[in-house]
Amino acid sequence: MFKELQEVAKLIQQVEQCLPDCQDLVRTEVLTTITYQNESFPIHAFVIGSEDKTAPTLGLFAGVHGLERVGTHVLLGFLKSFFTQCQWDTSLRESLKNFRIVSIPIINPVGMKLLRRSNGNGVDLMRNSPVEADKGPWYKMYRGHRYGPKYPWYRGVAGQLEAENYAVSEFVKREMFPAKISMGLDFHSGFGLKDRLWFPYAKSSEPFMFRDIVDRAVDLYENTHPHHIYKIEQQSDSYTTHGDLWDYLFFESRKSHPENIFIPWTLEMGSWSWLKKNPIQLFSKQGFFNPVVEHRFQRTMRRHYILIEFITRLMQNTDAWVIKKEEA
């Protein structure tokens, strides 16, 4: 078992043994087990808070791309302190009666073990869904392609969701779609100067259906944290891609729960801020996507806590910003 998967196991232990007060608040499960070269890799999930699935729900996800371990580290750090806080913070426990957090900290355990972006089949899980992007030049391979698993951004076999994506989809459909309002935050890292916070769509630059609600949430964030670090934009402002899992789930939610609001966000942590201070990282595959020096790693953890904490508050106070269109 690699380090991050061990951390998840420790977290489950923390929930099961060390937090008797919280046991009724936190449920854990293994969504599926991926087998790769005779080794088994479980995909673990957490469901925290109310058992009422229509309650506001926050979904926290990481480890879609195995190389981008920092996302999993930030998420595990958050969950760990959240569970610890649950032990003594009665107001937090009380609030969890009315909202929920669901989480999958490592979506692609085989990729993480192998230090690569794709899963064990060489498929890029963020290019694998049946969503087709608007037309774009064929040579932009990073948009997703079917030339084979030898090349990065391979979409996999047409019409076939990889086991990891199938597990995530079933979990999100079951635990998030019934909520009147739910938001997802999926942690990634990539080569960039800025930390980018993306809302849908990835497939096209047509305006996102819930843009008005997104704008209200962003206004609250910018007023509350005026010096925040994120570039907030529709994902297609950076680039459009085929097969985005969150686009796919968004359209699935429209089909099965058109009365509810599901807004999946993606956080792309820019690695350039680590690289420019420690350029030697450029020569390491891991260093390219993760802060390696300890204090920079700590700082990365801290700066994103503010965001997760804020989104948690948003979901505890949905009346403040999710106003029906006719009331607006």
Ligand SMILES: [Zn+2]
């Ligand atoms: Zn990624």
